Structure formats: structure tokens, C-alpha cells
Amino acid sequence: MKLLISFLFATLALASILRPQKILDIERHAVHDCLESANETVGILNFVDSSEHYEKGAKHYSGYLDVKSKNRLFFWLQLSKINPAKDPIILVLNGGPGASSMYGMIIQWGSMVFPWRIDKLTVNPNALNAAANVVFVDNPIGVGFSQPAPSGSLHKQLLDCTKDLVEFLLALRVTDFRGVQLVKNELHVMGSSFAGHYLADLGAFVSATPGLNDALQLKSLIMGNPALEDIRGLDATYSLVCDPTVALSLSLLLTDDQCKVWKDNIPKCAAAIAACRKAPASAACAEGTIEGVCGQADPWVYWKLTCRDPYDISEPRVWDAPRRENIPAAKKFLDLYTKEIGAEGAWAMFQPKVRTALRDSGEAYKDSSIRIQDMLTTKGNNIKLFAYAGDYDLMCPYLGLKRTLRDIQWDGQKELATKLDRSEADYDKLLTVAGTPLGNYAEAGPLRYARIFGSGHMGNEKRGGDVRAMIYQWIGIKSHL
Structure with a gap:
């Protein structure tokens, strides 16, 4: 049966998927008490493939976790292939504002993806969960499958989005995923495009809240082609x-x-x-x-x-x-399996109402480099920041990112500015696993900037393996490098 499942995953187009039980091995169980109740359920998806990379059969969990605010962030957790109990956690956010992180999972970084121009699920050789526990979260509420509390409304402030994320992460820490608890695993939060605003606000909030990072263990923020300062x-x-x-x-x-x-x-x-x-x-x-x-x-x-x-x-x-993204294929898949993955509502890649709410309040137009400055200048801060951009992307250009980071006022500003002001020929070099140039970088203290060669808005679109290796090196993961 497992061979049949593997064969179907590898060869069937999405249009031919008729019976979920032939594709996904679904089990369900109650989530342990997170912060309040234990009424929600989480779906476990065992994607099984015959290749060596998948022979351990890593577990997938999806659904909602109970939190005090009653705001419901939908998540999809893909446990590490190596050692889920000890490997780091990478939480992945998409931007917009209003873009679903299920896009990040099913098009970009998940273990099974719809490659561009292909409408069937394919094993992703560059999956982030090769040696890390990866959590894709629809943020803020109103995005993807995430929903506000019954009497609540969409957020107009980045701080409210941040508080939801913190509540979710605290709940994640105390949830038992079939014997795997992510209590002490170090955490890294990763996001692209508008998610740069989310990450900057999260870093500032966590560093400024006494004792919070003792529970979260947030080690770094990883921004890919971030929007920070328009x-x-x-x-x-x-x-x-x-x-x-x-x-x-x-x-x-x-x-x-x-x-x-x-x-x-x-x-x-x-x-x-x-x-x-x-x-x-x-x-x-x-x-x-x-x-x-x-x-x-x-x-x-x-x-x-x-x-x-x-x-x-x-x-x-x-x-x-x-x-070129296969958003229609992703929607067809998620609509087909909405109930099986523990989700509610209809999925859409983008929610304009979320974007409008954050724009009309002025939050979407903020200079979020100020929040990075707040994080870097907070006494006792131990959160690092890696911000990179592909030089083919002109929506969130590398030159804008470099200028933004250069102007942040903190103890390491002079050192970083000196390095950034050099000719790029004199920058330090990021190398691929094969030893070829991946990009230029400059860093001072906990802050690193990098320009990635030959990469667009999402680094994994053309250089997925290289960008994953770069992220793993930053985190300190030595497996799969």
C-alpha cells in the first residue's frame, strides 16, 4: 500500500486525485491543553515516498491551536526528517499583506510541492524540513484558513498580528505531537516580502518583553527580499x-x-x-x-x-x-482536502480585506527599520537578524534593503556602514555547497545583509538548494549541507 501511495504522489496529476484516502494517510487526535481548552483537532499527514530522503516517513500536522484571544491561526507543521525532538524550528510567514503561507508550503519550501508550470505534487529536493521542524502559519487572521474570534475583526495594527503569533508559538511549545514536544527547540522565524514588517515587529516586541524569550527561544529572524521602508x-x-x-x-x-x-x-x-x-x-x-x-x-x-x-x-x-506559480493547483488541492487537514472555510491565496485594513490604518506604510533599531538597541537583546535579497527582484530591491540597514542607528551602525560602503568586489562572499559564489554579504554583530546572485523575489525559485544551504548555515544546521 505504501508503494502505491508513493507511486500516486510521484506520478498522478492533481486532476486525477479523486479519493483522499488513496493519497493521504490521515489520522486525527485531540490537541493537548495549550493555553485554555482542548477542543480543537489537528490532522496528521504522513507523506510517504519510496526515495531514501523520505523512507523515515516524517509526520505532518495541521489545524488550529487554542489560544486565549480565540483568534485562530491555521498552521501546517512538517517535522524534521532527522531528529524532531532536538532540531530547530523554522516558522515561515508570507507577506502581501494578505498572502497565505500555505503558498510558501505548497509552492516553495514544503516537502511536497507544485513546481512552477507543473500541476501535480512533486517531491521537493530542497524542502526546509530536511533537518528542521518547519511551521507554515497563515498570518494575520483573515488570511488563508486563519480566522478571527467569533466576535472579533481583522487586525489593523502590526502589534496585534505579533501578539497572535506569540500566543500561537507559546501554544506550539506545549503541544504534544504524537510523542514529539517542541519545548526546548531553538526557534527561527522566516518571512519574505511584506512579512519583513511582521518579523521586525516580532523581534522588537519579544526583545522588549521581559522573560518572553525565555519561553520562545527566538534565536533569529530571516528576511528574504523584505519590505521594510517604502x-x-x-x-x-x-x-x-x-x-x-x-x-x-x-x-x-x-x-x-x-x-x-x-x-x-x-x-x-x-x-x-x-x-x-x-x-x-x-x-x-x-x-x-x-x-x-x-x-x-x-x-x-x-x-x-x-x-x-x-x-x-x-x-x-x-x-x-x-x-508562473501554480496557485490554481494549490487552491484545488487545499479545497479538496480542507476537512482532512483540519481547516475551516474556503482557501484563497490572497485576501484584499486584510491588505486594506493594514493600509487604511497606516501600518502597511510604516518604516519598520525603526522596529529593527528598537530590537538592536534593547538591552539584553539576543535575537540575530539575517536580511537578504535577490538581485533580480525589483519589487523589494536589494539596493533598498542595503540602504535601509545602513541607516539604522545602533552600536554596530558605523562598522556595518563601513563594510557596506566598500566596492561590492571587496565584500565577503557567500558560497554554495559546491564552493561557487552565491552572493555578497556584510555583517556587524547580530546583523547580516546579503545580496544573492541570480535570484528573484523568492530565493528558492531558482536557487532553492543554495538558499536552503545558506539558511541552514546561518542557523547552524550541518546536516544536508
């Missing part, structure tokens, strides 16, 4: 495309007149964002207001002229067609 990002994207002095200049993609229109509109957009920051939750922050002012400063306007993909400028883009 104004610097606007200037950086323009520079990478239209400034001939920048090494990654793409000036041939746009005419001089197009670049001039773009440059002339950036100050107007920056002023609109600054006005929102001065008066959050006012008319200045209304999503339509800022979007209207920033329209001619938005990179999307110019990518349509270049016929390139703004998330990966090495790739062409057909503008009226979806990108």
Missing part, C-alpha cells in the same frame, strides 16, 4: 533601472523620457507616504489616496513597458496572464 525602496528601484552608474543598470529597458516621468513622480509618492506616517488612520492613509498619488511612481507601470517580470527581471512576463 520610500527607500522607491528610490532604489528607480536607480537599478534608470541610473547608468548602478552595476545592475537596466536603462535599455526604458527610454530616457520614461525614466524622467518615473523620477519626477517619486517625490510625490514619498510625500504621500510621509503624510500618512504623520497622521496614521487618517484620510492621508486611505488605500485609494496613496495608491492614487503613487500611481506614476509604482514600478508596475514601468514593467508593463519592459515586458519583464518585476519579481524577476531575467524573466519575461505576459501582463494579462498569471505568473
